[in-house]
Amino acid sequence: MEQQEAFTKVVNIIKPFVRNEEALKNASQQTRILEDLGVNSARLVDIVLNFEDEFGIEIDDESADKVRTLGDAVQVIVSKTAH
């Protein structure tokens, strides 16, 4: 999967959990999900599970823990869909 396509889908999945919508409009790969977008940390698991459903992949705890930025999420998804 292309990075840009994954990025667009990631942003759409995260959108309902975002409290700082202004930050989402200007989001980049470096945007931090918790700090910049104001996502509740308890909802990160929901986001990861939505990634699994959307992309048909399985994300283990270790990979999920590494997701801090939108770019991290894209990397995990691209690497899992490549297999």
Place this chain on the structure above:
Amino acid sequence: MALGSKERFKIEFQRCVDRALFPFTAVYAIVWLRVVNRFKIPNIKEIRRKFAELESQGTGPLLICGNHLTLVDTVIKEWALTSNARYLRRFSLFPWSLPEKKNFANHWFWKVAAYLGKCIYIVRKGPPEETKLVLDKVKYLLERGEAVSIFPEGGRSRVGRVDTENFAYGTGKIIQSVANPRVLCVFLRGKHQREYTDFPMRGEEFYVDIEMIHPRSPHKGLRADRDLATQVIQKLAEMEKRFFEVVRPEWHMPERNESSPALM
């Protein structure tokens, strides 16, 4: 991953110290609860009888999950569940707790109280490695037959009631980590408690209810974490609803306070 020998030693050492000093800690706690603060639990005999009955019905690891509105909910729960004499006889029943470090490590008194009260600090939103170490300690304790008390909401509820929307899934991870866990759901509510505070008001009258559940999930990994944590939260919410609708309708269930900031 199994807990390292250094961490195991620290836990065992703390347990020995806490056990040795428990008669003093217990007296201090009772004076603080009943004399200084004049707290009351009118149905305490019924709860202690029910806890003894429920606890004797199984042998699996015992995880105690309560709703959370004040910083001293743990102490009140411990007081409600059984007598200090019974804790002394079966010290494994006196539960380990996981208080937020920033609330209980900023003054020598709280540090001592936390150490003697079988506490392991947790840092909310801390680095994943630190959180994992705490979870490994909890797993070790549960498998060793020690009761552990946690708050499945992940912090004091900002909505004044059991928070069924903004709860963490760590409870599910703990339940998944051990075989045949028993989860004791404890609903605690002060008569005058409208929203979350540091302490209940002096003279507060508490109502306590308990139920044992055995959560299971057909899922694995993160999905199971969410499923199991949700089962615990739903049970607590159900106990709260029953309390306000049937047991004490005159206490009035507070409206869900949507303006309060959600837990981070």
